[in-house]
Amino acid sequence: MDITARRAAWFTTVWYPMVALGCVTLIAGAALALAHRITAPAILAVETRTLIASLTQVLPSDVADHDVFSDPVELTNSSGQTLTVYRARHEGEIVAVVFQQVAQGYAGPIDLVMGVDHAGQITGVRVTRHSETPGLGDKIEIRRDPWITSFKGRSLDDGTRWAVKPDGGDFDAFSGATITPRAVVAAVKDGLHWFEQQQTHLFTTEDQTP
C-alpha cells in the first residue's frame, strides 16, 4: 500500500486527527516558547530604554544633575499596587519625582509617566504604552500630537478644571475619541492626589544620600 492510500485510510480513523492537531499545537507552542525566550531580554531592554527616555522627557532638562534612573524607590499606592518612583536631585536635594500611572482607556490600559516637582506642579506627562484606536485615540502620543504637553505646569490648586472640554474642563478632547483623553486626564489627576498624600514621604531622604 503506497503512502497516499495509507494516509487516506489514516484520515478516517479517530486517532489520526487528534495526533495531527496535537502535533501542530505542540510545535506551535514550542516555537512560541522559544521565541519568547529569545525575544524577552531584547523586549525588556527596549522597554527600559523607552522608560528612561520618557523619564528624562517629563523632567525639565536643568532639574536633574545625576542619573534619575539609578534612584528608584518602591511605594504602595491607594489600590495596593507597588509603584516605582524615580527622584530627580539638584545639588543633593530632591526637586522632582517621576512615577508611573495607569489610565483605563477605551481599548485597555494606558501607561503614563508623570513628573511632579516639590510644589506639586506637573513637569511633564508622557504615554509609554497604550492600545487606543489608531488615528483617533493615539493622539495622546507626543509624536502625533502636542496634546499631552497641556498638562505641563498645572497643579491641583492652580484653578485647573480637571476634565475634558465636553465635560466642562480645561483639556481638549479629540474628535471621535473622548474616552481616551478623559481617561488620561482622570489618571493624571489621581496621580496628583496620590502625590499630595505621599509628598512628605517622597521628599525625605532617610534611606539614601547622594
Next chain:
Amino acid sequence: MSTAYRDIIRDGLWTQNMVFAQMLALCPLLAVTGTATNGLGMGLASTAVLLCANVAVALIRNWVSPSVRIPIFIVIIASLVTLVDMAMNAWLYELYQVLGLFIALIVCNCGILGRAEAFASKRPVAAAAVDGLAMGIGFTLALVALGAVRELLGSGTLFADARLLLGDAFHFMEITLIPEYQGFLLMVLPPGGFLALGFLMALQRVWETRRARQTEASAVSDTGV
C-alpha cells in the same frame, strides 16, 4: 508554468482581490484605514503573515486530515502572528510602536484563513508563496486606496505620519492637499469606512462592466469583418 504564475498574480492583485472581489478581511480593513499610512502598515504586516502562512500550510498539506484542517490552520496563523509581534517588539521597536496595534488584528483576518483553505492546502509550496505575496499586495493596495480616500475626505491630508512607519526619508510622502481643512469626521470613523468602501466597489464594478462590454464589442466587430 509561467502563465500559471501570471494568473496567480493577476488573481491576487485584481480579479480575485481579497477585498474588491472576495469581500474578505473587511474587519481589519475598516478598522485601520483612517489614514493611508495606517492602511499601508497593516497591508505590509498582513502580507508577511499571509506569505508565511501559505508556505507553512502548503508544506504540511498532505498530512492534514480534512476533519481538523481548520483548527490546524488557525493554530498556524495565530502562532505566526504572535511570532511576528514578538520579533517586531524586540528588534524593530520603532516600527512596532506604529504597527503594534495592528499586528494582533491580523489573526482575525479571515482572508488569510481563506487562502490557506482555498489555495495553499491544495498547491505546491512555490505556487502558495506566489499566491500569498500577490494576495497580500492586492490587499495592501485596497487598504491604501481606502485609507487614502478616507484620509483625503476626512482630514485633507495624504500619508500623514508616513515617516513614523517608513523612516524620515519618506517625509516627502506626507502631503496636505487641502490646507486649513476643518475635517469631515464621519469619513475617519467606521461608518465612513463602509461608505468609502461601497463607493470604491461600485467604481470597480463600473470599470469591470465597461471593460467587458468593450471586449465583447471588439469580438463582435472581429467576427463581423
